[in-house]
Amino acid sequence: MHTEFWLEKWHNNDIGFHRSSVNPLLTRFIERLNLPKRAHLFLPLCGKTLDIHWLLKQGYRITGAELSEKAVQELFAELGCQPEIANIGPFVRYNAGPLTVFQGDFFSLSQSHIGGIDALYDRAALVALPASMRLRYANHLREITGSAPQLLITYDYDQTIMSGPPFSVTPQEVAELYQAHCHLDCLEVEAVEGGLKGQCEATERVWLLTPR
Numbered sequence: 001m002h003t004e005f006w007l008e009k010w011h012n013n014d015i016g017f018h019r020s021s022v023n024p025l026l027t028r029f030i031e032r033l034n035l036p037k038r039a040h041l042f043l044p045l046c047g048k049t050l051d052i053h054w055l056l057k058q059g060y061r062i063t064g065a066e067l068s069e070k071a072v073q074e075l076f077a078e079l080g081c082q083p084e085i086a087n088i089g090p091f092v093r094y095n096a097g098p099l100t101v102f103q104g105d106f107f108s109l110s111q112s113h114i115g116g117i118d119a120l121y122d123r124a125a126l127v128a129l130p131a132s133m134r135l136r137y138a139n140h141l142r143e144i145t146g147s148a149p150q151l152l153i154t155y156d157y158d159q160t161i162m163s164g165p166p167f168s169v170t171p172q173e174v175a176e177l178y179q180a181h182c183h184l185d186c187l188e189v190e191a192v193e194g195g196l197k198g199q200c201e202a203t204e205r206v207w208l209l210t211p212r
């Protein structure tokens with residue numbers, strides 16, 4: 001999936017993936033990450049999700065990575081904060097208090113950019129990428145975040161009925177991507193109400209990945 005695809009989506013405001021409310025699966029299952037107070041969470045491919053608003057209200061420190069300048073600017077504007085902006089290598093870093101977003105390509109991000117991470121939250125990041133990019137994504141995520149636990153949300157559906165994104169990521173693929181380094185615990189399996197994009201039946205799963 002090329003970067004232009006996403007930049008065009010943001011440019012055209014074609015952002016059906018952006019939820020108008022906080023993800024209930026996050027609020028329900030975050031306690032399973034056993035986070036310390038003021039924990040540092042990393043959100044790959046974060047968009048301008050309202051989940052960030054909620055996580056900040058819980059007192060967490062958040063670092064995100066997002067390709068689109070428009071998304072990042074809207075995130076800070078909607079939070080009502082004025083970020084400090086700096087050029088850091090290939091990134092533009094936006095920071096306001098406990099929130100930092102690296103605007104640029106996730107695959108260029110290094111551990112030294114984001115610092116120590118207590119946990120990861122992947123909603124619509126892994127499933128935003130085509131199969132050919134997902135192993136590289138999972139490996140890079142592990143490389144830059146070390147042994148942090150992860151809350152991961154996936155969809156599973158018949159990929160011949162609908163093309164992604166979001167792409168179908170089966171439990172078998174989650175195992176192939178993460179099992180060598182993590183214990184996988186499926187916390188919830190539920191049918192997507194009304195089908196994915198109203199087009200096809202899909203199952204949504206919440207995973208807790210705990211490094212071995």
Ligand SMILES: C[S@@+](CC[C@H](N)C(=O)[O-])C[C@H]1O[C@@H](n2cnc3c(N)ncnc32)[C@H](O)[C@@H]1O
Pocket residue numbers: 003006007017018019044045046047048049065066067068071104105106107123124125128165
């Ligand atoms: C499906 S959206 C999900 C956004 C957010 N996680 C949410 O739940 O609303 C995927 C996001 O990943 C961003 N993205 C895609 N490829 C990226 C990359 N290589 N580096 C950083 N961000 C990327 C897109 O711009 C888009 O905002």
